[in-house]
Amino acid sequence: MAHTTRRAGRGAAPLRESAGTVAVIADAGGFALMRRYATFRFTDHPSYLRQTEGLLRALAGRHGHTSVALFDPVGFAEFCEREGLHPDSPASRARYTAEIAARGATVPYEGQPLARLVPDLLAEQLRWETWEAGTDLLAAAGSCADCGAPQARCAFQRAAALLARVLEGTRPGVHHLVCSLIAETGPLTAALHAGRGPDGSLDMAEPEAMVLCTLLAVGLATGDPGGLVLRSGSPGQGQGEEVRGWSLQLGRLRGLSEAEVFSAYCTDVRTGEPVPPEHGVAYRAADDLPPAGCPEP
Incomplete structure (x- = not known):
């Protein structure tokens, strides 16, 4: 100490x-x-x-x-x-x-007591390590083949545009986004909590958004496989939670069907055996997200 x-x-x-x-x-x-x-x-x-x-x-x-x-x-x-x-x-x-x-x-x-502070510190440390790994991978990805700009700028801005499209379609309530990536250096995960108010305003933590965009940008730049999952709820409005997902393949986000989302959530990743669906959770199909174009030079 x-x-x-x-x-x-x-x-x-x-x-x-x-x-x-x-x-x-x-x-x-x-x-x-x-x-x-x-x-x-x-x-x-x-x-x-x-x-x-x-x-x-x-x-x-x-x-x-x-x-x-x-x-x-x-x-x-x-x-x-x-x-x-x-x-x-x-x-x-x-x-x-x-x-x-x-x-x-x-x-x-x-x-706050250490029993509550330490988990927050470990989560912050994980975000920091994910951001560092992501920025290193983006730097190693070189320049964009389409516009010639460094991937650290081009891919990140394209990822930010895709994240904005995902969040634009959300209803008022609480939303939890998770981006996962199987990178060359190993698996990486980033999470983002966002709240949309009744007036359409969106509130989210900028550091979380930065790390998630960085991880998504790595997938866009390198073609490494991964996924994006959106879990949405409206507390106090009598509506259950909804889950949507996208597969990240070859630098594109493909919307998963209802059956694919259900299968992903209701399968034990270690054994492959089916697990019961969560009570009150609806599995919804997600729209395909067209590739975001390179930013203006």
């Missing part, structure tokens, strides 16, 4: 106008790896988490903003070797915390 603080300049209230970051070891396996360092004096993971939560509460009372990052013991050892630091040192742990806070995934601490 380590934390860093960025202080304000002279003349300001330095404690209230500073920002602190705490890096937390989320799992017992990672905690066991840190026990090899003599300066890491925690004896068990549950008490470590309790003390970390106490530190967060104290920092939140002193600073205007406190965030939490994920402390990866393997990444820490690699960081120390790369930077020529001694790993058995609180100062080295603080340096690593500052590094991951500057370039990695963090979540704000707002008084």
